[in-house]
Amino acid sequence: MASPVALFPVRYFRFSFTFSSSSRSRISVRCSATMATTSTTITPAIIVGGGRVGRALQGMGDGRDVLIGRGQQVPFDFDGPIFVCTRNDDLDAVLEATPSSRWSDLVFFQNGMLDPWFESRGLGDANQVLAYFAVSKLGEPPLDGKTDTNPEGLTAAFGKWASAVAARLHSGGLSCKVLQREAFQKQMLEKLIWISAFMLVGARHQGATVGVVEKDYRSEVTSLIAELESAAAAERQLTFDYGLEERLCAYSRAVAHFPTAVKEFKWRNGWFYSLTEKAIALGKNDPCPLHTAWLKEIKII
Template identity: 60%
Template sequence: MANVTTTLFSSKPYSLGNLNFKLPSTTSKHRTITSMVSVPTKVIPSIIVGGDISLGKALKQMGTGQDLVLKTGEPVPVDFPGPILVCTKNDDLDAVLESTPQSRWSDLVFFQDGMLMPWFESKGLSDPNQVLPFFDVSRPGKPPVDGITDVTPEGLTTAFGKWAPAVASRLHAGGLSCKILEKQAFQNRMIERLLWISAFMLTGARVPGGTMGDVASENHLYEVVMLMGEMAQATYEETGLAPEVHFETRLLAYSKAVSHIPAVVEDFKWRNGWFYSISQKAIAQGKEDPMSLHTRFLKEVNII
């Protein structure tokens, strides 16, 4: 296979060895629809599930004091109108559904990272409201850090669904960016987010005390780009979804913007575990591992 060269955030060309990218260009499909949707100027009162979590606290602060804040597992009322912002951990999503009347499921807005599509399908959730939060709320007492960079001055945070305008309004009130995308473009950005949280965290976890900034440095640049390349290719072959062109550049820039975040492999079954399941399936069929570097890195950090 021919060598592939990509231009990264540093503007220095890096050869990606024998990785043969066949990802389609989806730029023509990646268009915002904010001009087609009326984004309310006032923040709509919402139910916030997971108000004791950093994200939930941040979203509450962006409100007007009229939100209903619930802990995970507390019953969601039928008669409180507006979106239901779900800020819980992925493993608590089943509990969220159980505590939410089915008539309100279409009002749930999911902020979780990871590959959620199989879970949505298993629960019969069609075109659920989702948000990809490219901002950091991990530092108590400090305002959220938006994912605005020189590469993406418009920010990377993205929303989809009927409640996307309300989410955008709340985030804008908190000084954060947020774009509203159509389904196909949103799913492409979702894959981009999944690659970032999975590839960068895994690469950094191999370094004692590693951070996202460390991964984006020259020392680990080649490793993480190679890793993202094979993961993106495998994702496309598995789902037909692909990140937008130049995604490596955007993610490297974003990682520098949130350089303080520790690189830790978490929510395995929702993130890296989903990629590893693709490798396991291929091996069981007598094929080569499509993500051999990913598998090797998982072994290095004793995940598998």
């Protein structure tokens, strides 16, 4: 969405140039210039969660945001988006603290597979953000996850507040594209594959960083990526854009310092394991045998 442009009135400048000659003629030149400045309107938001992401988003605002902690009641008389920047396991508490009339204004910044939770809470068209930026420490500026395969950036937003999210991130020097549902779903699944594959392979190797996984255990992680890609595509009946493996490895190079660990199993690797359980219950082959074997190896299941 293009930023609004504020046009200032035309201003005129008079410049006089004096030329020495026998006639000592004086020539006046009248010039005009139109001054335009681009300004971005930041929509005030309620921000739930005062951690690294929540504080970073607040820092990109214009001072009109309302920051509340987990468990605090969400104001009902504040128009605008509600940025949810908590852990996934806190989402039920956030929903309970939000008036039902404002549920359509919730914007979820969480990683992982949220669709089953959305469906169970009647939030099928929920606003979401795939945040491919990182905040290393509280108060530090975010690092944009631009890569050599996607120099334009990977962060994406979906929903009625997507343009407002993009405008805020752009004002903070970060990339963000606004996507429609189908395109967003593909990118959401790509990120789910990334976090599930790289965290699991890293956990097999004493918590190697994402960069070490990409460099030293690439054959392992690409085999797992291919397996999870196939399973996700079959489950959602879609085709991923060509080059998924390289895109995910490129992102890993951009955030090479990230540690690895299998966390929030229900929201991440747990979705792929649910496909395994469903297939086995139907007497079919495990669609993710490598994933299952490695989860057992590190005693997650």
